[in-house]
Amino acid sequence: HNAIEACRFTIRKANVHDGKRIWRLVSESGRLDVNSPYCYIMLTEYFKDTCLVAEMGGEAVGFVSAFLQPAKPETLFVWQIAVSDAHRGHGIADSLLSALVAEECCRRVRFVEATVSPDNRPSKRLFEKLARKLGAPLAAGEGFAASLFPGEAHEDERLIRIGPILRH
Numbered sequence: 001h002n003a004i005e006a007c008r009f010t011i012r013k014a015n016v017h018d019g020k021r022i023w024r025l026v027s028e029s030g031r032l033d034v035n036s037p038y039c040y041i042m043l044t045e046y047f048k049d050t051c052l053v054a055e056m057g058g059e060a061v062g063f064v065s066a067f068l069q070p071a072k073p074e075t076l077f078v079w080q081i082a083v084s085d086a087h088r089g090h091g092i093a094d095s096l097l098s099a100l101v102a103e104e105c106c107r108r109v110r111f112v113e114a115t116v117s118p119d120n121r122p123s124k125r126l127f128e129k130l131a132r133k134l135g136a137p138l139a140a141g142e143g144f145a146a147s148l149f150p151g152e153a154h155e156d157e158r159l160i161r162i163g164p165i166l167r168h
């Protein structure tokens with residue numbers, strides 16, 4: 001029974017009180033670009049319809065931030081997705097993405113875009129799985145080349161584009 005209990009999580013919209021926990025999750029992930037605590041608090045206020053947290057035992061253990069692109073409202077840009085190390089392997093990231101595209105505000109979404117570094121295989125697999133689940137093609141694009149970033153520390157951010165998603 002405990003094993004099942006340990007894997008149970010709920011997904012809800014993020015709120016400003018989740019901001020610092022999200023900042024800590026991203027900081028600990030070791031894979032993502034850590035934005036300021038202010039950025040996460042602001043996101044949960046002004047992009048609240050497309051920022052979700054996964055909660056387990058009252059604690060945020062995963063989160064996804066996204067927004068509908070102002071110039072292309074049918075395209076959802078997934079900004080960051082992170083799950084705490086201790087809670088991997090329970091399908092939390094898959095569930096966050098599925099819940100995100102199922103949000104009321106995303107009912108007209110036909111494309112999902114994200115950028116992923118070439119070495120971030122778990123993230124690439126995650127979007128490949130989402131594409132299969134949506135029955136939509138997945139294409140790679142330019143994204144943001146490493147040369148756009150200061151110094152030598154950043155990887156290429158290759159664009160992943162899923163769609164067209166034919167809404168049933």
Ligand SMILES: CC(=O)NCC[C@H](N)C(=O)O
Nearest residue numbers: 032033079080081114115
């Ligand atoms: C989908 C995802 O997590 N992308 C990360 C983009 C970038 N490296 C960031 O952390 O914001």
